[in-house]
Amino acid sequence: NAGVTQTPKFRILKIGQSMTLQCTQDMNHNYMYWYRQDPGMGLKLIYYSVGAGITDKGEVPNGYNVSRSTTEDFPLRLELAAPSQTSVYFCASSEHEGRREKLFFGSGTQLSVL
Amino acid sequence: DQQVKQNSPSLSVQEGRISILNCDYTNSMFDYFLWYKKYPAEGPTFLISISSIKDKNEDGRFTVFLNKSAKHLSLHIVPSQPGDSAVYFCAASPILEYGNKLVFGAGTILRVKS
Numbered sequence: 001n002a003g004v005t006q007t008p009k010f011r012i013l014k015i016g017q018s019m020t021l022q023c024t025q026d027m028n029h030n031y032m033y034w035y036r037q038d039p040g041m042g043l044k045l046i047y048y049s050v051g052a053g054i055t056d057k058g059e060v061p062n063g064y065n066v067s068r069s070t071t072e073d074f075p076l077r078l079e080l081a082a083p084s085q086t087s088v089y090f091c092a093s094s095e096h097e098g099r100r101e102k103l104f105f106g107s108g109t110q111l112s113v114l
Numbered sequence: 115d116q117q118v119k120q121n122s123p124s125l126s127v128q129e130g131r132i133s134i135l136n137c138d139y140t141n142s143m144f145d146y147f148l149w150y151k152k153y154p155a156e157g158p159t160f161l162i163s164i165s166s167i168k169d170k171n172e173d174g175r176f177t178v179f180l181n182k183s184a185k186h187l188s189l190h191i192v193p194s195q196p197g198d199s200a201v202y203f204c205a206a207s208p209i210l211e212y213g214n215k216l217v218f219g220a221g222t223i224l225r226v227k228s
Binding site for chain 1: 116118123146148150155156157158159160163165203205207215216217218219220221
């Protein structure tokens with residue numbers, strides 16, 4: 001019963017490098033989300049998707065890109081890494097659209113940009 | 115501008131006693147609230163929720179209370195157990211928002227001492 005799987009768990013990037021954070025879910029959920037959590041702050045929504053081929057910006061989308069070619073996968077791309085992107089990143093999914101829908105989270109990716 | 119505030123970064127409680135975690139919000143447009151629990155190296159997991167039409171919701175040892183006039187909610191854990199030691203996030207959902215755009219608090223670290 002894997003749920004939401006994120007890779008890698010840890011990564012150190014140099015300024016200007018690029019990388020993709022992988023996220024896959026096996027619950028056949030249509031809705032997927034990327035959050036970041038900075039120290040002392042709540043989780044902030046970066047991007048979300050309501051189904052394959054459909055994505056939209058969240059609260060803090062600058063510096064990131066996403067794609068959703070399949071129901072299962074929702075990768076997050078950092079093109080030119082900056083120190084401000086040092087954070088813990090969580091991918092999540094939900095069965096239905098809705099403000100009251102509980103989210104299922106992955107275990108997170110801790111990213112440091114130096 | 116934190117719309118959801120968890121003013122206590124940490125809380126320490128003796129096993130068997132009550133744990134009370136607090137959450138304040140500023141936006142009167144929030145009408146649904148959720149609590150998530152997070153263990154180290156894991157993603158948050160849904161714990162309990164409450165709609166603004168209620169002032170209390172109970173699930174086993176966990177009870178959430180909502181005081182709309184004070185824009186305050188609290189999570190009570192009775193009795194507290196060492197396995198409850200985790201970070202607890204309060205989240206709020208606004209009305210008339212498309213998608214699941216939750217606003218999270220920064221979290222409270224609960225330590226239950228045996």
